[in-house]
Amino acid sequence: MATLLHLDSAVFPQDSASRAITAAFVETWREQHPGGQVVYRDLAADPLPHLDATAVSAGADDALRSKLAAELAGADAVLIGAPMYNFSIPSTLKAWLDQVIIVGHNVGADSPVTGTPVTVVASRGGSYAPGTPREEFEFVQNYLEKVLTGMFGVEVDFIVPELTLAHSKPEMAELIPLADASRAQAFTDATEKAKALAARLAA
Template structure:
């Protein structure tokens, strides 16, 4: 029985591109694993405290950090909704990462997360793809890939719905076709990746 840890960090419960895509991923995952377990943490609805000096010193001896680390270690796969805010991830997601990453406990070559598949839905209002004017301001993908592979040795994959503000910003109206194409592609990738991951873990 496979377990999926699903993390959402979008601020708004409705109209969020990352939430829509993670929900699609979860729906397909559930179809493939009807008897499986899905653990969902909504960091906007129930934000975690930022890491303080006491919790940092206590490490795995801190009850909350131990709980989060155990939850992560028990997951066969992880799904993270990580929309871009001010060129980076939500502070609630950063708080979760700071709490759950415990050096000497779940990091390094012997990490229980080594090789674990982590799928990140990194939505953004504009485009930060290579060759675009804001490519150098793309800090979400670079940060999360570096962090999760370096600390955990995890296998990180991304789904990137772009131009999500095109329908609501008059100055982006000409980009609506590209936004719609990106959205369609993201949903297709969510379905494909969920099915592939489910099949892989069923072996």
């Protein structure tokens, strides 16, 4: 029985591209794993405390950090909704990372989560793709790929719906067709990646 750890971090519960796409991923996952388990954390609705000196000193002996690390270690796959806020990840997601990364417990070559597949839905209001004017401002994929592989040795894959603000910003109106295409592709990617991952874990 496979377990999926699902994290959402978008501030708004409705009209969130990252939440809609992670939900589509989870729906397909459940179809493929009717007897499986999904462990869900809504980091916006139920934010974790920022890391403090007491928690750092306690490490894996801290009750919350130990629980979060156990959730991660117990997952066969991880799904993260990570919208871009001010060119980076939401602070609530950063708080989860700070709490769950425990040096001497789950970091390094012997990490219990090494090789775990992690799918990140990295939505963003504009375009930060290679070759675009704001390419150098992309700190969501760059950061998460580095921290997750560097600390845990996991396999990171991205789904990237872009131009999510096109429908609400008059100055972006001409980009609506590109935004719609990107959103549609993201939903297709979510379904296909969930199916492929389910098949991989069932093999």
